[in-house]
Amino acid sequence: MCGIIGYVGDRKAKPILINGLLRLEYRGYDSAGIATMENSGIKCVKNKGRVAELENCEEINILEGTIGIGHTRWATHGKPSIENSHPHLDNKRTTAVVHNGIIENYVELRNFLTNNGYEFFSQTDTEVIPNLINYFYNKNEGKSKIDFLRAIKSTVEKLKGSFAIEILNNDFKDEMFVVRKDSPMVIGKGVNENYISSDIPAILSFTKDFYFLNDLEFAVLSKDNVEFYDINLERFDKQVKNIDWDMSSSEKGDYDDFMLKEIFEQPKSIRETIGARVSKNNMIQIDELEITKEYLQSVDRIYIVACGTAMNAGMTAKKILEHFCKIQTEIDIASEFRYRDPLITEKTLCIYISQSGETADTIAALKLAKEKGAKTIAISNVIGSSLVREADFALYTHAGPEIAVASTKAYTSQIVLLAILALYFAEILGCESEEIEKLKEEILSLPSKIEEIFDNTEQIRKFAKIISNEKDVFFIGRGIDYTVALEGSLKLKEISYIHSEAYSAGELKHGPIALIENGITIVGIMTDSNLVQKTISNLQEVVTRGAKTFIVTNQNLGNFNFDEVVKIPEISSYISPILSVVPLQLLAYYISKEKGLDVDKPRNLAKSVTVE
Ligand code: F6R
Numbered sequence: 001m002c003g004i005i006g007y008v009g010d011r012k013a014k015p016i017l018i019n020g021l022l023r024l025e026y027r028g029y030d031s032a033g034i035a036t037m038e039n040s041g042i043k044c045v046k047n048k049g050r051v052a053e054l055e056n057c058e059e060i061n062i063l064e065g066t067i068g069i070g071h072t073r074w075a076t077h078g079k080p081s082i083e084n085s086h087p088h089l090d091n092k093r094t095t096a097v098v099h100n101g102i103i104e105n106y107v108e109l110r111n112f113l114t115n116n117g118y119e120f121f122s123q124t125d126t127e128v129i130p131n132l133i134n135y136f137y138n139k140n141e142g143k144s145k146i147d148f149l150r151a152i153k154s155t156v157e158k159l160k161g162s163f164a165i166e167i168l169n170n171d172f173k174d175e176m177f178v179v180r181k182d183s184p185m186v187i188g189k190g191v192n193e194n195y196i197s198s199d200i201p202a203i204l205s206f207t208k209d210f211y212f213l214n215d216l217e218f219a220v221l222s223k224d225n226v227e228f229y230d231i232n233l234e235r236f237d238k239q240v241k242n243i244d245w246d247m248s249s250s251e252k253g254d255y256d257d258f259m260l261k262e263i264f265e266q267p268k269s270i271r272e273t274i275g276a277r278v279s280k281n282n283m284i285q286i287d288e289l290e291i292t293k294e295y296l297q298s299v300d301r302i303y304i305v306a307c308g309t310a311m312n313a314g315m316t317a318k319k320i321l322e323h324f325c326k327i328q329t330e331i332d333i334a335s336e337f338r339y340r341d342p343l344i345t346e347k348t349l350c351i352y353i354s355q356s357g358e359t360a361d362t363i364a365a366l367k368l369a370k371e372k373g374a375k376t377i378a379i380s381n382v383i384g385s386s387l388v389r390e391a392d393f394a395l396y397t398h399a400g401p402e403i404a405v406a407s408t409k410a411y412t413s414q415i416v417l418l419a420i421l422a423l424y425f426a427e428i429l430g431c432e433s434e435e436i437e438k439l440k441e442e443i444l445s446l447p448s449k450i451e452e453i454f455d456n457t458e459q460i461r462k463f464a465k466i467i468s469n470e471k472d473v474f475f476i477g478r479g480i481d482y483t484v485a486l487e488g489s490l491k492l493k494e495i496s497y498i499h500s501e502a503y504s505a506g507e508l509k510h511g512p513i514a515l516i517e518n519g520i521t522i523v524g525i526m527t528d529s530n531l532v533q534k535t536i537s538n539l540q541e542v543v544t545r546g547a548k549t550f551i552v553t554n555q556n557l558g559n560f561n562f563d564e565v566v567k568i569p570e571i572s573s574y575i576s577p578i579l580s581v582v583p584l585q586l587l588a589y590y591i592s593k594e595k596g597l598d599v600d601k602p603r604n605l606a607k608s609v610t611v612e
Helices: 013-025 050-057 057-060 104-117 129-138 145-158 258-264 264-272 293-300 308-327 360-371 386-390 410-429 431-465 480-496 505-510 532-544 577-594
Strands: 003-008 030-036 041-048 067-073 096-105 163-167 176-181 186-191 194-197 209-212 218-222 225-229 301-306 329-334 349-356 375-380 395-396 472-478 499-504 521-526 549-552 564-565
Touching: 003 013, 003 163, 003 176, 003 218, 013 050, 013 067, 013 194, 030 096, 041 050, 041 057, 041 096, 041 225, 041 549, 041 577, 057 349, 067 096, 067 163, 067 505, 096 129, 104 505, 104 577, 129 145, 129 163, 145 163, 145 176, 145 218, 163 293, 186 264, 194 218, 209 258, 225 258, 258 264, 264 410, 264 431, 293 410, 293 431, 301 308, 301 360, 308 329, 308 349, 308 410, 308 431, 308 480, 349 410, 349 521, 349 549, 360 375, 375 386, 375 410, 431 549, 431 564, 431 577, 472 480, 472 505, 472 532, 480 499, 480 577, 505 521, 505 532, 521 532
Parallel strands: 301 329, 301 349, 349 375, 375 395, 472 499, 472 521, 521 549, 549 564
Antiparallel strands: 003 067, 003 194, 030 041, 030 067, 096 163, 163 176, 176 218, 186 194, 186 209, 218 225
């Protein structure tokens, strides 16, 4: 949700913080602020709106310090305003804090502090944090670094909820303090300088060496050192991890928007996700997993749990897993799963999908399964993310950083990896091998087939122009095509703000067809030869009622009166969503462009949803 950045070193902090915030803006863009440590103490500048508005503030020019913290906000408590922007200071203006997450018991803590003479100037949950730190620090006799850490620890022990917190205090002019719980934060290690960020791409241009903080670990950063403390404030060492992401993957390059770049990166991201895992006539290689035939034979149910686009990828995977492994597979929305008391035993295998690996509901759903004794596999795109660290096994999609809020290349890579996983299980279980071999070949053919689809870009762009003023668009498909209809519909509503729904084509007659009227647009997806005639019949019913039709298919449809047919290459229907989604991604993209919207940063959304 919010983005946080921090710098300590020899250089002026301000331009580095602004650079980081601009790269983090996709996490939240309601308001932004930075605080630096000056000779006279903490100085803080904030503004409503995008980071550019912060840069335009005149006061920002007074910030000269070489240590500082910054924040770009996605409002939860309190509307976007200067008062509600971070950093927040305590009443004495000696401690500055930026925070990502939600403090659930902030009302109670506010009352406690108010009763102790503190005043509040914002509507945020965050403002209790610097004041609590100040409260505990003043209660301490000593004023050493460890005394200040004790005050942070006492504060953290009072907080219910999730947080990644950066802290500056006037008594420690060369140091920055951080702590996290259930909210992302990485520490970048430089030469004579160190960085904080809520995710890797924001500081990738400065360093490729990262420390990953676990829940309730504290760190103190100075320009040439990073000290780690556990919850008992005992010092410990942490291994640095090198992230070999290419810097250009988090730059727009020649593209107008990250989303378009990421759509066109899919042949590459899929190739990287396949990697050495699949090769013709060889068993699938997934070295990260230690799973035996005996274990898989004991599994009576697989749960796939995720949110949003990742959940749509999971819906496709359910069909692949059930078909190839013959294990009952259920798909669950993480925010429902965690509260619905699901039937989990030691015979349950739970697979969690999350591009960011930081989605609060997905992480909580994983913790629940672990508590109940199930094995857990995390599928994520971000090395060292929270989800990955919690899971028994982690598999990476290797799609490279995904910056646009609307997920594209992560979705296709997730399906690729889940299909590979299903085949891996099927091979271990000794399932029928001819079909497995065939699907392996088809997986290997995906990158070049996606390239072919790009030849239709102009056709899709033209249709996007025609329907850009629509109020409602419906997506239909059957079987695996229904899972793509859901994803196409989600993409469209997210970035074009057009109301759209996805229906299983067979369900139309059970209610939704009442909405069909002259001129309405229906997107039909048809890639399964066994079901195509059924969906055609459903489409005929809406055409008769005056609907415009945009069809994505790999079938020869014959002589039907559809308005636009995008032909995609043939492929096994089990992995056809990886191809059929591409025209839908492009359709959503060009409609959004046609409407002059900010494709990469759609309203009200943020890239990773680290709060419930
Ligand atoms: C849609 C989109 C969201 C995410 C969802 C889960 O384009 O990006 O629906 O898929 O918020 O995010 P992750 O995969 O990071 O858990």
